Amino acid sequence: MSSSSAxxxxxxxxxxxxxxxxxxxxxxxxxxxxxxxxxxxxTTVDDIVALAGVGRRSFFRYFxxxxxxxxxxHERCLADMxxxxxxxxxxxxxLARVCxxxxxxxxxxxxxxAFSVQRYRLTKQVPGLRAYExxxxxxxxxxxxxxxxxxxxxxxxxxxxxxxxxxxxxxAHNNALRSWLRSDGEGDASDAVDRALGxxxxxFGEPAPAPPAETPEDVVVxxxxxxxxxxxxxxxxESTLARD
Amino acid sequence: MSSSSAxxxxxxxxxxxxxxxxxxxxxxxxxxxxxxxxxxxxTTVDDIVALAGVGRRSFFRYFxxxxxxxxxxHERCLADMxxxxxxxxxxxxxLARVCxxxxxxxxxxxxxxAFSVQRYRLTKQVPGLRAYExxxxxxxxxxxxxxxxxxxxxxxxxxxxxxxxxxxxxxAHNNALRSWLRSDGEGDASDAVDRALGxxxxxFGEPAPAPPAETPEDVVVxxxxxxxxxxxxxxxxESTLARD
Numbered sequence: 119m120s121s122s123s124a125x126x127x128x129x130x131x132x133x134x135x136x137x138x139x140x141x142x143x144x145x146x147x148x149x150x151x152x153x154x155x156x157x158x159x160x161t162t163v164d165d166i167v168a169l170a171g172v173g174r175r176s177f178f179r180y181f182x183x184x185x186x187x188x189x190x191x192h193e194r195c196l197a198d199m200x201x202x203x204x205x206x207x208x209x210x211x212x213l214a215r216v217c218x219x220x221x222x223x224x225x226x227x228x229x230x231x232a233f234s235v236q237r238y239r240l241t242k243q244v245p246g247l248r249a250y251e252x253x254x255x256x257x258x259x260x261x262x263x264x265x266x267x268x269x270x271x272x273x274x275x276x277x278x279x280x281x282x283x284x285x286x287x288x289x290a291h292n293n294a295l296r297s298w299l300r301s302d303g304e305g306d307a308s309d310a311v312d313r314a315l316g317x318x319x320x321x322f323g324e325p326a327p328a329p330p331a332e333t334p335e336d337v338v339v340x341x342x343x344x345x346x347x348x349x350x351x352x353x354x355x356e357s358t359l360a361r362d
Numbered sequence: 363m364s365s366s367s368a369x370x371x372x373x374x375x376x377x378x379x380x381x382x383x384x385x386x387x388x389x390x391x392x393x394x395x396x397x398x399x400x401x402x403x404x405t406t407v408d409d410i411v412a413l414a415g416v417g418r419r420s421f422f423r424y425f426x427x428x429x430x431x432x433x434x435x436h437e438r439c440l441a442d443m444x445x446x447x448x449x450x451x452x453x454x455x456x457l458a459r460v461c462x463x464x465x466x467x468x469x470x471x472x473x474x475x476a477f478s479v480q481r482y483r484l485t486k487q488v489p490g491l492r493a494y495e496x497x498x499x500x501x502x503x504x505x506x507x508x509x510x511x512x513x514x515x516x517x518x519x520x521x522x523x524x525x526x527x528x529x530x531x532x533x534a535h536n537n538a539l540r541s542w543l544r545s546d547g548e549g550d551a552s553d554a555v556d557r558a559l560g561x562x563x564x565x566f567g568e569p570a571p572a573p574p575a576e577t578p579e580d581v582v583v584x585x586x587x588x589x590x591x592x593x594x595x596x597x598x599x600e601s602t603l604a605r606d
Contacts, residue, residue: 252496278537278558282565285533286526293525314522321526321565 142180142190144170149187150236158188158244185250188237192254195226196261203265212269213283213323216262217315220291223258224311227295231303238299259288283322290314386424386434388414393431394480402432402488429494432481436498439470440505447509456513457527457567460506461559464535467502468555471539475547482543503532527566534558 148170152161163184167177181187199219206215227234241247266280273279294314298307392414396405407428411421425431443463450459471478485491510524517523538554 249493249497252500253493256496275557275561278534278561281537282530282533282558282562285529289526289529290522293522313519314526317519317522318526 141170141172141176145172145177145180146187146190149184150233150240153188153240154236158240158247185247188240188247189250189254191226195223196254196257198222199258200261203261206265206269211323212266213287213319216266216284216287217319219262219265220258220287220315221308221311224291224295224307227299228303228307235299235303238296255288255292259284262287279322283318286318286322287315290318385414385416385420389416389421389424390431390434393428394477394484397432397484398480402428402484402491429491432484432491433494433498435470439467440498440501442466443502444505447505450509450513455567456510457531457563460510460528460531461563463506463509464502464531464559465552465555468535468539468551471543472547472551479543479547482540499532499536503528506531523566527562530562530566531559534562 145166149161149166152165152169156165161184163174163177166184166187167174170177177187181190199222202219202222203215206212241251262284263280266284267277270276270280291311291314294310295307298305298310389410393405393410396409396413400409405428407418407421410428410431411418414421421431425434443466446463446466447459450456485495506528507524510527511521514520514524535555535558538558539551542549542551542554
Protein backbone atom coordinates (compact mmCIF):
# COMPACT_ATOMS: atom_id res chain seq x y z
CA MET A 119 0.00 0.00 0.00
CA SER A 120 2.84 2.38 0.78
CA SER A 121 4.36 1.63 -2.59
CA SER A 122 1.00 2.58 -4.09
CA SER A 123 1.04 6.09 -2.69
CA ALA A 124 4.68 6.46 -3.74
CA UNK A 125 3.66 5.36 -7.22
CA UNK A 126 0.76 7.80 -7.28
CA UNK A 127 3.23 10.63 -7.11
CA UNK A 128 4.79 9.46 -10.34
CA UNK A 129 1.50 9.37 -12.19
CA UNK A 130 1.78 12.48 -14.33
CA UNK A 131 5.46 11.99 -15.03
CA UNK A 132 4.76 8.55 -16.48
CA UNK A 133 1.84 9.85 -18.45
CA UNK A 134 4.10 12.08 -20.48
CA UNK A 135 7.21 9.93 -20.60
CA UNK A 136 8.36 8.79 -24.00
CA UNK A 137 10.96 6.45 -25.42
CA UNK A 138 10.01 3.31 -23.44
CA UNK A 139 7.23 0.78 -23.82
CA UNK A 140 3.88 2.52 -23.59
CA UNK A 141 2.48 2.70 -20.09
CA UNK A 142 -0.40 0.49 -21.05
CA UNK A 143 1.98 -2.29 -22.08
CA UNK A 144 3.99 -1.81 -18.91
CA UNK A 145 0.84 -2.22 -16.83
CA UNK A 146 -0.12 -5.42 -18.63
CA UNK A 147 3.41 -6.81 -18.23
CA UNK A 148 3.52 -5.96 -14.54
CA UNK A 149 0.07 -7.40 -13.95
CA UNK A 150 0.88 -10.72 -15.60
CA UNK A 151 4.20 -11.02 -13.80
CA UNK A 152 2.38 -10.64 -10.49
CA UNK A 153 -0.55 -12.87 -11.47
CA UNK A 154 1.90 -15.66 -12.30
CA UNK A 155 4.06 -15.13 -9.21
CA UNK A 156 1.36 -14.62 -6.58
CA UNK A 157 -1.88 -15.61 -8.21
CA UNK A 158 -4.61 -13.41 -9.62
CA UNK A 159 -6.68 -13.05 -6.47
CA UNK A 160 -3.66 -12.22 -4.36
CA THR A 161 -2.58 -9.36 -6.64
CA THR A 162 -4.10 -5.92 -6.12
CA VAL A 163 -4.20 -2.98 -8.49
CA ASP A 164 -1.88 -1.25 -6.02
CA ASP A 165 0.65 -4.05 -6.45
CA ILE A 166 0.44 -3.72 -10.23
CA VAL A 167 0.91 0.03 -10.35
CA ALA A 168 3.79 -0.20 -7.85
CA LEU A 169 5.64 -2.70 -10.03
CA ALA A 170 4.91 -0.75 -13.20
CA GLY A 171 6.03 2.43 -11.48
CA VAL A 172 2.84 4.32 -12.27
CA GLY A 173 -0.12 5.61 -10.28
CA ARG A 174 -3.57 4.17 -9.76
CA ARG A 175 -5.14 6.83 -11.93
CA SER A 176 -2.99 5.67 -14.85
CA PHE A 177 -4.21 2.12 -14.36
CA PHE A 178 -7.87 3.10 -14.36
CA ARG A 179 -7.34 5.39 -17.35
CA TYR A 180 -6.66 2.24 -19.37
CA PHE A 181 -8.53 -0.47 -17.53
CA UNK A 182 -11.91 -0.14 -15.81
CA UNK A 183 -11.07 -3.06 -13.49
CA UNK A 184 -8.42 -5.64 -12.66
CA UNK A 185 -10.22 -8.12 -14.89
CA UNK A 186 -9.85 -5.86 -17.90
CA UNK A 187 -6.07 -5.94 -17.73
CA UNK A 188 -6.25 -9.69 -18.37
CA UNK A 189 -8.01 -9.08 -21.71
CA UNK A 190 -6.37 -5.84 -22.78
CA UNK A 191 -7.03 -6.14 -26.52
CA HIS A 192 -10.57 -7.44 -26.83
CA GLU A 193 -12.26 -4.04 -26.95
CA ARG A 194 -10.05 -3.05 -29.85
CA CYS A 195 -10.55 -6.42 -31.52
CA LEU A 196 -14.32 -6.23 -31.12
CA ALA A 197 -14.29 -2.75 -32.61
CA ASP A 198 -12.09 -3.88 -35.52
CA MET A 199 -14.30 -6.87 -36.16
CA UNK A 200 -17.50 -4.86 -36.05
CA UNK A 201 -15.99 -2.38 -38.50
CA UNK A 202 -14.84 -5.25 -40.73
CA UNK A 203 -18.36 -6.69 -40.84
CA UNK A 204 -19.95 -3.27 -41.31
CA UNK A 205 -17.71 -2.75 -44.34
CA UNK A 206 -19.07 -5.89 -46.01
CA UNK A 207 -20.96 -5.71 -49.24
CA UNK A 208 -23.46 -7.85 -51.04
CA UNK A 209 -20.56 -9.47 -52.86
CA UNK A 210 -19.37 -11.17 -49.66
CA UNK A 211 -20.84 -14.55 -48.94
CA UNK A 212 -22.17 -14.04 -45.37
CA LEU A 213 -20.78 -17.19 -43.75
CA ALA A 214 -17.36 -16.79 -45.37
CA ARG A 215 -17.31 -13.19 -44.17
CA VAL A 216 -18.06 -14.21 -40.58
CA CYS A 217 -15.32 -16.84 -40.76
CA UNK A 218 -12.89 -14.13 -41.88
CA UNK A 219 -14.04 -11.99 -38.96
CA UNK A 220 -13.35 -14.91 -36.59
CA UNK A 221 -9.83 -15.12 -38.03
CA UNK A 222 -9.24 -11.57 -36.78
CA UNK A 223 -9.77 -12.87 -33.23
CA UNK A 224 -7.44 -15.77 -33.87
CA UNK A 225 -4.71 -13.40 -35.02
CA UNK A 226 -5.08 -11.43 -31.80
CA UNK A 227 -4.04 -14.62 -30.00
CA UNK A 228 -1.37 -15.83 -32.41
CA UNK A 229 0.47 -12.53 -32.68
CA UNK A 230 1.66 -13.05 -29.11
CA UNK A 231 1.60 -16.78 -28.33
CA ALA A 232 3.42 -16.62 -24.98
CA PHE A 233 1.01 -14.04 -23.60
CA SER A 234 -2.01 -15.92 -24.94
CA VAL A 235 -0.88 -19.18 -23.35
CA GLN A 236 -0.25 -17.48 -20.00
CA ARG A 237 -3.68 -15.91 -20.07
CA TYR A 238 -5.32 -19.20 -21.02
CA ARG A 239 -3.80 -20.88 -17.94
CA LEU A 240 -4.80 -17.99 -15.72
CA THR A 241 -8.36 -17.94 -17.01
CA LYS A 242 -8.75 -21.64 -16.35
CA GLN A 243 -7.78 -21.14 -12.73
CA VAL A 244 -9.88 -18.10 -11.82
CA PRO A 245 -13.67 -18.47 -12.00
CA GLY A 246 -14.16 -14.70 -12.15
CA LEU A 247 -11.99 -14.49 -15.26
CA ARG A 248 -13.83 -17.41 -16.79
CA ALA A 249 -17.08 -15.46 -16.39
CA TYR A 250 -15.45 -12.38 -17.89
CA GLU A 251 -14.23 -14.42 -20.85
CA UNK A 252 -17.73 -15.84 -21.39
CA UNK A 253 -19.08 -12.31 -21.65
CA UNK A 254 -16.37 -11.43 -24.19
CA UNK A 255 -17.14 -14.53 -26.24
CA UNK A 256 -20.82 -13.65 -26.07
CA UNK A 257 -20.12 -10.19 -27.49
CA UNK A 258 -18.22 -11.69 -30.44
CA UNK A 259 -21.07 -14.12 -31.03
CA UNK A 260 -23.63 -11.31 -30.95
CA UNK A 261 -21.57 -9.26 -33.40
CA UNK A 262 -21.54 -12.22 -35.80
CA UNK A 263 -25.25 -12.86 -35.28
CA UNK A 264 -26.22 -9.22 -35.83
CA UNK A 265 -24.32 -9.14 -39.09
CA UNK A 266 -25.88 -12.39 -40.27
CA UNK A 267 -29.37 -11.28 -39.20
CA UNK A 268 -28.92 -8.30 -41.47
CA UNK A 269 -27.77 -10.45 -44.34
CA UNK A 270 -30.52 -13.02 -43.81
CA UNK A 271 -33.28 -10.45 -43.36
CA UNK A 272 -36.36 -11.54 -45.21
CA UNK A 273 -35.32 -15.19 -45.37
CA UNK A 274 -37.55 -17.67 -43.61
CA UNK A 275 -36.11 -18.26 -40.15
CA UNK A 276 -33.44 -15.64 -40.81
CA UNK A 277 -32.76 -14.86 -37.15
CA UNK A 278 -32.65 -18.55 -36.29
CA UNK A 279 -30.11 -19.24 -39.02
CA UNK A 280 -28.08 -16.21 -38.00
CA UNK A 281 -27.95 -17.17 -34.33
CA UNK A 282 -27.16 -20.82 -34.97
CA UNK A 283 -24.43 -20.11 -37.51
CA UNK A 284 -22.87 -17.42 -35.31
CA UNK A 285 -22.74 -19.88 -32.39
CA UNK A 286 -21.28 -22.60 -34.60
CA UNK A 287 -18.55 -20.30 -35.92
CA UNK A 288 -17.60 -19.21 -32.41
CA UNK A 289 -17.56 -22.80 -31.14
CA ALA A 290 -15.42 -23.99 -34.06
CA HIS A 291 -12.99 -21.11 -33.69
CA ASN A 292 -12.69 -21.67 -29.95
CA ASN A 293 -12.26 -25.41 -30.31
CA ALA A 294 -9.27 -24.92 -32.58
CA LEU A 295 -7.86 -22.00 -30.63
CA ARG A 296 -8.10 -23.80 -27.30
CA SER A 297 -6.35 -26.88 -28.69
CA TRP A 298 -3.54 -24.61 -29.77
CA LEU A 299 -3.42 -22.89 -26.37
CA ARG A 300 -3.44 -26.23 -24.56
CA SER A 301 -0.45 -27.31 -26.66
CA ASP A 302 1.35 -24.17 -25.40
CA GLY A 303 1.02 -22.40 -28.71
CA GLU A 304 2.85 -25.09 -30.70
CA GLY A 305 1.81 -25.83 -34.24
CA ASP A 306 -0.13 -23.73 -36.70
CA ALA A 307 -3.25 -22.23 -35.13
CA SER A 308 -4.23 -20.82 -38.49
CA ASP A 309 -4.46 -24.25 -40.14
CA ALA A 310 -6.46 -25.63 -37.23
CA VAL A 311 -8.88 -22.70 -37.27
CA ASP A 312 -9.26 -23.01 -41.05
CA ARG A 313 -10.15 -26.67 -40.71
CA ALA A 314 -12.61 -25.98 -37.90
CA LEU A 315 -14.31 -23.18 -39.81
CA GLY A 316 -14.34 -25.40 -42.89
CA UNK A 317 -16.45 -27.86 -40.95
CA UNK A 318 -19.03 -25.17 -40.21
CA UNK A 319 -18.99 -24.05 -43.81
CA UNK A 320 -19.60 -27.59 -44.98
CA UNK A 321 -22.62 -27.82 -42.67
CA PHE A 322 -24.16 -24.42 -43.40
CA GLY A 323 -22.50 -23.12 -46.52
CA GLU A 324 -24.58 -22.20 -49.50
CA PRO A 325 -24.37 -25.07 -51.93
CA ALA A 326 -22.10 -24.14 -54.84
CA PRO A 327 -24.27 -22.94 -57.70
CA ALA A 328 -25.33 -26.00 -59.66
CA PRO A 329 -23.64 -26.32 -63.03
CA PRO A 330 -26.07 -25.36 -65.76
CA ALA A 331 -28.26 -28.38 -66.32
CA GLU A 332 -27.80 -30.01 -69.64
CA THR A 333 -30.77 -29.20 -71.75
CA PRO A 334 -33.28 -32.03 -71.68
CA GLU A 335 -32.88 -32.46 -75.41
CA ASP A 336 -29.32 -33.64 -75.01
CA VAL A 337 -29.61 -36.85 -73.11
CA VAL A 338 -31.80 -39.85 -72.79
CA VAL A 339 -31.52 -41.93 -69.67
CA UNK A 340 -33.01 -45.38 -69.70
CA UNK A 341 -33.07 -47.46 -66.57
CA UNK A 342 -34.10 -51.00 -67.09
CA UNK A 343 -33.95 -54.22 -65.20
CA UNK A 344 -31.14 -56.25 -66.62
CA UNK A 345 -33.55 -59.14 -67.01
CA UNK A 346 -35.81 -57.15 -69.31
CA UNK A 347 -35.91 -58.40 -72.87
CA UNK A 348 -33.92 -56.28 -75.25
CA UNK A 349 -36.99 -55.47 -77.34
CA UNK A 350 -38.61 -53.82 -74.35
CA UNK A 351 -35.54 -51.66 -73.80
CA UNK A 352 -35.40 -50.59 -77.40
CA UNK A 353 -39.14 -49.88 -77.43
CA UNK A 354 -38.67 -47.66 -74.39
CA UNK A 355 -35.85 -45.75 -76.04
CA GLU A 356 -37.82 -45.29 -79.20
CA SER A 357 -40.90 -44.03 -77.44
CA THR A 358 -38.77 -41.62 -75.38
CA LEU A 359 -37.04 -40.29 -78.47
CA ALA A 360 -40.38 -39.90 -80.17
CA ARG A 361 -41.82 -37.86 -77.33
CA ASP A 362 -41.09 -34.45 -78.76
CA MET B 363 -32.79 -4.14 8.58
CA SER B 364 -34.87 -4.28 11.76
CA SER B 365 -37.34 -6.52 9.98
CA SER B 366 -34.40 -8.76 9.13
CA SER B 367 -33.49 -9.42 12.77
CA ALA B 368 -37.14 -9.98 13.58
CA UNK B 369 -37.27 -12.47 10.74
CA UNK B 370 -34.16 -14.23 11.97
CA UNK B 371 -35.99 -15.15 15.11
CA UNK B 372 -38.56 -17.06 13.05
CA UNK B 373 -35.96 -19.07 11.19
CA UNK B 374 -36.27 -22.43 12.94
CA UNK B 375 -40.02 -22.26 13.27
CA UNK B 376 -40.38 -21.72 9.53
CA UNK B 377 -37.95 -24.51 8.80
CA UNK B 378 -40.27 -27.04 10.34
CA UNK B 379 -43.61 -25.58 9.31
CA UNK B 380 -45.75 -27.69 7.08
CA UNK B 381 -48.96 -27.31 5.11
CA UNK B 382 -48.10 -24.11 3.19
CA UNK B 383 -46.00 -23.45 0.16
CA UNK B 384 -42.50 -24.68 0.79
CA UNK B 385 -40.17 -22.04 2.19
CA UNK B 386 -38.08 -22.14 -0.92
CA UNK B 387 -41.06 -21.21 -3.07
CA UNK B 388 -42.01 -18.47 -0.62
CA UNK B 389 -38.52 -17.00 -0.86
CA UNK B 390 -38.62 -17.02 -4.67
CA UNK B 391 -42.07 -15.41 -4.68
CA UNK B 392 -41.02 -12.71 -2.20
CA UNK B 393 -37.82 -12.04 -4.10
CA UNK B 394 -39.60 -11.58 -7.43
CA UNK B 395 -42.27 -9.39 -5.93
CA UNK B 396 -39.56 -7.06 -4.57
CA UNK B 397 -37.42 -7.22 -7.71
CA UNK B 398 -40.40 -6.08 -9.75
CA UNK B 399 -41.51 -3.42 -7.27
CA UNK B 400 -38.14 -1.90 -6.37
CA UNK B 401 -35.68 -3.26 -8.86
CA UNK B 402 -33.14 -6.03 -8.43
CA UNK B 403 -30.22 -3.92 -7.24
CA UNK B 404 -32.38 -2.08 -4.72
CA THR B 405 -33.59 -5.29 -3.09
CA THR B 406 -31.46 -6.88 -0.37
CA VAL B 407 -31.55 -10.42 0.96
CA ASP B 408 -32.76 -8.85 4.22
CA ASP B 409 -35.73 -7.38 2.36
CA ILE B 410 -36.54 -10.75 0.83
CA VAL B 411 -36.43 -12.71 4.06
CA ALA B 412 -38.48 -10.05 5.81
CA LEU B 413 -41.24 -10.27 3.22
CA ALA B 414 -41.12 -14.06 3.18
CA GLY B 415 -41.21 -14.09 6.96
CA VAL B 416 -38.11 -16.24 7.34
CA GLY B 417 -34.54 -15.70 8.47
CA ARG B 418 -31.35 -15.07 6.56
CA ARG B 419 -30.05 -18.52 7.34
CA SER B 420 -33.09 -20.03 5.61
CA PHE B 421 -32.36 -17.99 2.52
CA PHE B 422 -28.74 -19.08 2.33
CA ARG B 423 -29.72 -22.68 3.01
CA TYR B 424 -31.41 -22.65 -0.39
CA PHE B 425 -29.56 -19.99 -2.34
CA UNK B 426 -25.84 -19.25 -2.20
CA UNK B 427 -26.46 -15.67 -3.35
CA UNK B 428 -29.14 -13.21 -4.39
CA UNK B 429 -28.45 -14.08 -8.03
CA UNK B 430 -29.29 -17.73 -7.42
CA UNK B 431 -32.84 -16.94 -6.34
CA UNK B 432 -33.43 -15.57 -9.86
CA UNK B 433 -32.60 -18.96 -11.37
CA UNK B 434 -33.94 -21.29 -8.71
CA UNK B 435 -34.38 -24.37 -10.88
CA HIS B 436 -31.33 -24.54 -13.10
CA GLU B 437 -29.23 -26.67 -10.79
CA ARG B 438 -31.97 -29.27 -10.68
CA CYS B 439 -32.51 -29.00 -14.42
CA LEU B 440 -28.78 -29.35 -15.14
CA ALA B 441 -28.67 -32.40 -12.90
CA ASP B 442 -31.75 -33.91 -14.59
CA MET B 443 -30.29 -33.25 -18.02
CA UNK B 444 -26.92 -34.71 -17.17
CA UNK B 445 -28.63 -37.81 -15.82
CA UNK B 446 -30.79 -38.03 -18.94
CA UNK B 447 -27.72 -37.92 -21.17
CA UNK B 448 -25.81 -40.34 -18.96
CA UNK B 449 -28.69 -42.81 -19.30
CA UNK B 450 -28.34 -42.81 -23.10
CA UNK B 451 -27.43 -45.91 -24.99
CA UNK B 452 -25.86 -46.71 -28.33
CA UNK B 453 -29.38 -46.92 -29.74
CA UNK B 454 -29.89 -43.18 -29.32
CA UNK B 455 -28.83 -41.04 -32.25
CA UNK B 456 -26.53 -38.54 -30.51
CA LEU B 457 -27.88 -35.32 -32.02
CA ALA B 458 -31.51 -36.33 -31.50
CA ARG B 459 -30.66 -37.17 -27.90
CA VAL B 460 -29.11 -33.77 -27.28
CA CYS B 461 -32.18 -32.13 -28.81
CA UNK B 462 -34.37 -34.07 -26.39
CA UNK B 463 -32.13 -32.91 -23.55
CA UNK B 464 -32.59 -29.31 -24.70
CA UNK B 465 -36.35 -29.83 -24.58
CA UNK B 466 -36.02 -30.54 -20.85
CA UNK B 467 -34.73 -26.98 -20.43
CA UNK B 468 -37.57 -25.63 -22.53
CA UNK B 469 -40.11 -27.39 -20.32
CA UNK B 470 -38.54 -25.77 -17.26
CA UNK B 471 -39.54 -22.43 -18.82
CA UNK B 472 -42.91 -23.40 -20.20
CA UNK B 473 -44.21 -25.05 -17.06
CA UNK B 474 -44.42 -21.60 -15.49
CA UNK B 475 -44.76 -19.01 -18.28
CA ALA B 476 -45.54 -15.99 -16.06
CA PHE B 477 -42.46 -16.57 -13.92
CA SER B 478 -40.27 -17.18 -16.97
CA VAL B 479 -41.41 -13.98 -18.65
CA GLN B 480 -40.81 -11.95 -15.47
CA ARG B 481 -37.33 -13.36 -15.16
CA TYR B 482 -36.57 -12.72 -18.81
CA ARG B 483 -37.42 -9.03 -18.38
CA LEU B 484 -35.41 -8.82 -15.19
CA THR B 485 -32.37 -10.49 -16.73
CA LYS B 486 -32.40 -8.08 -19.65
CA GLN B 487 -32.25 -5.12 -17.25
CA VAL B 488 -29.53 -6.29 -14.88
CA PRO B 489 -26.03 -6.85 -16.31
CA GLY B 490 -25.01 -9.01 -13.38
CA LEU B 491 -27.92 -11.39 -14.04
CA ARG B 492 -27.05 -11.45 -17.72
CA ALA B 493 -23.55 -12.63 -16.78
CA TYR B 494 -25.02 -15.25 -14.45
CA GLU B 495 -27.31 -16.47 -17.20
CA UNK B 496 -24.39 -16.75 -19.63
CA UNK B 497 -22.61 -19.01 -17.15
CA UNK B 498 -25.74 -21.17 -16.83
CA UNK B 499 -26.07 -21.41 -20.62
CA UNK B 500 -22.38 -22.30 -20.83
CA UNK B 501 -22.90 -25.18 -18.39
CA UNK B 502 -25.75 -26.58 -20.49
CA UNK B 503 -23.61 -26.27 -23.58
CA UNK B 504 -20.70 -28.06 -21.90
CA UNK B 505 -23.01 -30.86 -20.75
CA UNK B 506 -24.18 -31.34 -24.35
CA UNK B 507 -20.61 -31.14 -25.67
CA UNK B 508 -19.27 -33.65 -23.15
CA UNK B 509 -21.96 -36.14 -24.06
CA UNK B 510 -21.33 -35.68 -27.79
CA UNK B 511 -17.57 -35.92 -27.32
CA UNK B 512 -18.12 -39.30 -25.75
CA UNK B 513 -20.36 -40.43 -28.58
CA UNK B 514 -18.01 -39.07 -31.26
CA UNK B 515 -14.85 -40.46 -29.63
CA UNK B 516 -12.60 -41.95 -32.26
CA UNK B 517 -14.20 -40.02 -35.10
CA UNK B 518 -12.02 -37.59 -36.99
CA UNK B 519 -12.50 -34.15 -35.46
CA UNK B 520 -14.82 -35.67 -32.84
CA UNK B 521 -14.34 -32.88 -30.30
CA UNK B 522 -14.78 -30.22 -32.97
CA UNK B 523 -18.05 -31.76 -34.11
CA UNK B 524 -19.22 -32.15 -30.54
CA UNK B 525 -18.48 -28.55 -29.59
CA UNK B 526 -19.98 -27.06 -32.74
CA UNK B 527 -23.16 -29.13 -32.58
CA UNK B 528 -23.61 -28.43 -28.87
CA UNK B 529 -23.32 -24.69 -29.53
CA UNK B 530 -25.74 -24.90 -32.44
CA UNK B 531 -28.33 -26.76 -30.37
CA UNK B 532 -28.09 -24.23 -27.55
CA UNK B 533 -28.35 -21.30 -29.97
CA ALA B 534 -31.36 -22.79 -31.73
CA HIS B 535 -33.11 -23.59 -28.46
CA ASN B 536 -32.44 -20.11 -27.11
CA ASN B 537 -33.54 -18.40 -30.30
CA ALA B 538 -36.93 -20.08 -30.11
CA LEU B 539 -37.28 -19.74 -26.36
CA ARG B 540 -36.41 -16.03 -26.38
CA SER B 541 -38.94 -15.34 -29.14
CA TRP B 542 -41.53 -16.98 -26.95
CA LEU B 543 -40.44 -15.00 -23.88
CA ARG B 544 -40.44 -11.74 -25.87
CA SER B 545 -44.02 -12.48 -26.90
CA ASP B 546 -44.91 -12.75 -23.18
CA GLY B 547 -45.20 -16.51 -23.34
CA GLU B 548 -47.90 -16.49 -26.01
CA GLY B 549 -48.02 -19.26 -28.57
CA ASP B 550 -46.53 -22.72 -28.50
CA ALA B 551 -42.91 -22.68 -27.37
CA SER B 552 -42.70 -26.38 -28.02
CA ASP B 553 -43.47 -26.03 -31.73
CA ALA B 554 -40.98 -23.19 -32.10
CA VAL B 555 -38.25 -25.13 -30.32
CA ASP B 556 -38.98 -28.19 -32.45
CA ARG B 557 -38.62 -26.18 -35.63
CA ALA B 558 -35.40 -24.55 -34.41
CA LEU B 559 -33.88 -27.88 -33.42
CA GLY B 560 -35.04 -29.32 -36.73
CA UNK B 561 -32.90 -26.74 -38.49
CA UNK B 562 -29.83 -27.93 -36.58
CA UNK B 563 -30.69 -31.53 -37.32
CA UNK B 564 -30.99 -30.76 -41.01
CA UNK B 565 -27.53 -29.20 -40.96
CA PHE B 566 -25.74 -31.81 -38.86
CA GLY B 567 -27.95 -34.86 -38.79
CA GLU B 568 -26.61 -38.18 -39.88
CA PRO B 569 -27.90 -38.87 -43.34
CA ALA B 570 -30.55 -41.56 -43.18
CA PRO B 571 -28.96 -44.92 -43.85
CA ALA B 572 -28.87 -45.46 -47.60
CA PRO B 573 -31.37 -48.06 -48.80
CA PRO B 574 -29.60 -51.28 -49.62
CA ALA B 575 -28.09 -50.81 -53.06
CA GLU B 576 -29.79 -52.86 -55.71
CA THR B 577 -27.47 -55.57 -56.73
CA PRO B 578 -25.60 -54.64 -59.89
CA GLU B 579 -27.21 -57.54 -61.70
CA ASP B 580 -30.61 -55.91 -61.49
CA VAL B 581 -30.30 -52.75 -63.50
CA VAL B 582 -28.72 -51.38 -66.58
CA VAL B 583 -28.40 -47.66 -66.92
CA UNK B 584 -27.65 -46.23 -70.30
CA UNK B 585 -27.01 -42.55 -70.73
CA UNK B 586 -26.85 -41.41 -74.25
CA UNK B 587 -27.00 -38.19 -76.15
CA UNK B 588 -30.45 -37.89 -77.58
CA UNK B 589 -28.88 -37.22 -80.96
CA UNK B 590 -27.09 -40.58 -80.95
CA UNK B 591 -28.38 -42.97 -83.59
CA UNK B 592 -30.58 -45.70 -82.18
CA UNK B 593 -28.24 -48.44 -83.37
CA UNK B 594 -25.46 -46.99 -81.17
CA UNK B 595 -27.76 -47.07 -78.17
CA UNK B 596 -28.83 -50.63 -78.81
CA UNK B 597 -25.23 -51.68 -79.40
CA UNK B 598 -24.27 -50.14 -76.05
CA UNK B 599 -27.06 -51.96 -74.25
CA GLU B 600 -26.16 -55.25 -75.85
CA SER B 601 -22.51 -54.94 -75.01
CA THR B 602 -23.36 -54.03 -71.43
CA LEU B 603 -25.73 -56.95 -71.04
CA ALA B 604 -23.07 -59.24 -72.48
CA ARG B 605 -20.44 -58.12 -70.01
CA ASP B 606 -20.90 -60.93 -67.53
